[in-house]
Amino acid sequence: MNNHFFLQDKVTVGLIVGLGSMAATALLLTAGLSLAGEAVSNHLRWYGAIFIPLIFFIRYYVKQQLSVVTKTLFVIFFLTFLSFIFFLFKTQSLTFNL
Numbered sequence: 001m002n003n004h005f006f007l008q009d010k011v012t013v014g015l016i017v018g019l020g021s022m023a024a025t026a027l028l029l030t031a032g033l034s035l036a037g038e039a040v041s042n043h044l045r046w047y048g049a050i051f052i053p054l055i056f057f058i059r060y061y062v063k064q065q066l067s068v069v070t071k072t073l074f075v076i077f078f079l080t081f082l083s084f085i086f087f088l089f090k091t092q093s094l095t096f097n098l
Helices: 010-033 041-061 066-088
Strands: none
Touching: 010 041, 010 066, 041 066
C-alpha cells in the first residue's frame, strides 16, 4: 500500500484536494486583483477560474483509478458550481436577456 497521503482513496483526500485547490486559486485571484488595484466586486465572474484546477484534479484521479476521491471531487464540483451560478444570478453579475 502506498503511504503517500494524496494517493489514498479516501473522502478526506478529495475534500482537501478539491476545496484546497479552489481556495488557493481564489486567494491568488484576489491577491492579483488587489495588486492591480481592481475591486473584487467588479470581477466576480472571474472567480469561475477556481474550477479549472479542480477539473484537472478530477482528470488526474480518474486516471489513478481512485474512485472515492473522484466521486468526492465530482460532488464538490457539482455543488460549488451550482452555488457559484446561483451567486452570480443573485448579485446580477450574470443575467438572462430574454
